[in-house]
Amino acid sequence: MVQLKLLVLFLVRLVAPLHYEGSGYSSDENFHNEVYVEEAPRTPVLDHRAPRWCYSLNLPDGETACYSPQGGNYRSTLGTRCLLSCDHGFRLIGPRSVQCLASRHWSGIAYCRRIRCHVLPALPNGSYYCSIGVHVDSRCDYTCAPGYLIEGDRSRTCMEDGTWSGTEPICVDIEPPKIQCPPSREKVAEPNKLTALVNWNLPQAKDSADGIITRVKLRGPEPGSELPEGEQIIRYTAYDRAYNKASCKFTVKVQVRRCPVLKPPLHGYITCTSAGNNYGATCNYFCDGGYDRQGLPSRVCLFSQVWAGSQPICVPMKINVGVNSAEAFMDQFFEKRRLLLVSAPESSDRFYKLQNTILQQATCGLDLRHVTVIELVGQPPREVGRIRELQLSDEIVEALRQALHLSRSYFSVVLVDKYGMDRERYREPVSSDELFTFIDNYLLSQQEAALRARSTDPCE
Structure with missing residues (x-):
């Protein structure tokens, strides 16, 4: 019985603090106002002599130089300090030195990273080749395409600071085209x-x-x-x-192939196409008034540089006074000679004598201008018609008077052109200067005027 009471009392005392839930204090603390502080964990005893306190330190692409308090054989014991360094071409990432701590860890983490330069840009009109890519000591040699010349550094090297030496070159086109x-x-x-x-x-x-x-x-x-x-x-x-x-x-x-220069015939002239004597040129021959052409009218310069045919000649014109009509007589002079008809009632007429003297003195100028003088003098039956020493028939004289309206009763002079047209009349003797001026201004053809301009006056 006594034992049972002791057991109940013990249980009551054990369960009593449960009646103060949430107070944070036990029943004893509540009554006695006491505070209990948890004790700090005890620092473990460090043993510097433990041979492998930290794990073995390994630095790929680099090396470590460690110094232990216990000497060289203790490379990872507590307190060991290691200096870290990387191989050439690598850069250390992290602290340069670490120490083995009591926590059995090294004081830091480091590693060696390979140094790389940036990729070089493409070279317009050229290229480059690098020995070991973009790593340290890699050498990149530049070349230009054919026709271009490099200006600047021909090679660049990747340096330890991650940059390229020199500057980027350019390819310059300096070669001329073909x-x-x-x-x-x-x-x-x-x-x-x-x-x-x-x-x-x-x-x-x-x-x-x-x-x-x-x-x-x-x-x-x-x-x-x-x-x-x-x-x-x-x-x-x-x-x-x-x-x-x-x-x-x-x-x-x-090349212009040419024939020898042609000379005009005596008492004539020539007109030629083109330059006058080049291959294919045609030269036409003409005779002066009062002359007839004998031979070919034209010649052509051949490729062989010789003239086709032979040169014609100009012979004195033969006047036929034995024709049956005035028309036939005048046709002989068509496009060849101009006619100057002198009509007088008799040979003793003073106007006729004066005119005859003037014409005799102007013979050269008349021939130069292709003028033939016809004289009609006197009254029938002793009327005379003549061209110099040639005598005209009475029928021709009468026909000329009627065709040109020439009266026998007074003196007159009629100038007829090469086409048979009555161009000028004079009732009194005409001077050679007046006559020549009229012919030169109004009756010369373009060809005759050109010849007159190029040549000197042979009558002077």
């Missing part, structure tokens, strides 16, 4: 011309760098041009995109 002109040529002028139509192929031009030609400039005539006699120099200049230029040239020679 251009080839067509071969020189010679061409004969076409018939009756002093020029030749000449064609040629355009020159072949190519840039030695990128093959692009921006402009080809021509100095000289265009292909397909009519080129004159002589030698022409044609020059082409090609430009590339870098404004480099190259030129080439060739010659075109135009």
Whole structure:
């Protein structure tokens, strides 16, 4: 019984603090106001002699230099300090030294990272080759494409600070383009011309760098041009995109084949096409008034540089006074001679004598202007019609008077042109100067005027 009471009392005392839940104090503390402080954990006893206090330190691509308080054989004992360094081409990431701590860990973490330079940019119109990529000591050599020259550093090296030595070069197009002109040529002028139509192929031009030609400039005539006699120099200049230029040239020679220069016949003249004596030129022969042509009317210059045919001659005109009509008589002078008809009532007429004297003194000027003088003097049946010593028949005299309205009763002078037209009349004797002035101003053809302008007056 006593034992049972003791057991109940013990249980009551054990369970009593449960009646103060949430107070934070036990029943004893509540009654006695006591505070219990938890004791700090005890620092373990450090043993510097433990041979492997920290794990073995290993630095890939680098090396460690460790110093232990216990000497060189204790490389990872407590308190050991290690200096860290990386191999060439690597950079240390982390602390340069670490120490083995009581926590059995090293005081820091470090590693060696490979040093890399940035990738070099592409080189326009060129390229580069690197020995070991973008790593330290890698050497990159630059080359330019054909036709380009490198300007700047020819090589660059990746340095330990991660940068490239030198500066980026450039490829410069300094080589001129290639251009080839067509071969020189010679061409004969076409018939009756002093020029030749000449064609040629355009020159072949190519840039030695990128093959692009921006402009080809021509100095000289265009292909397909009519080129004159002589030698022409044609020059082409090609430009590339870098404004480099190259030129080439060739010659075109135009030859005009010529015959010997023709001389006009005595008492005549010639008119020629083109230059007068070049291949294909035609020369036409004409005789002065009062002369007839004997032979070919024209000659042509052949390719062999000789004239076709033989040269004609001019012979004195034969006047036929035995024709049956005035028309037939006048046709002999058509386009050959001008006529000056002098009519007088009798040979003793003072106007006739004066006019006859003037005409005799002007014989040279009359022949130069192709004028034939016809005299009609007197009254029938003793009327005389003559051309110098040639006598005209009475029928021809009468027909001329009627055709030209020439009266026998007074003195008169009539000037007829080469086409038989009555051009001027004089009622009194006309001076040679007045007569020649009228003919020169109004009756000369263009050909006659040109000949008169080129030649001197043989009558002076």
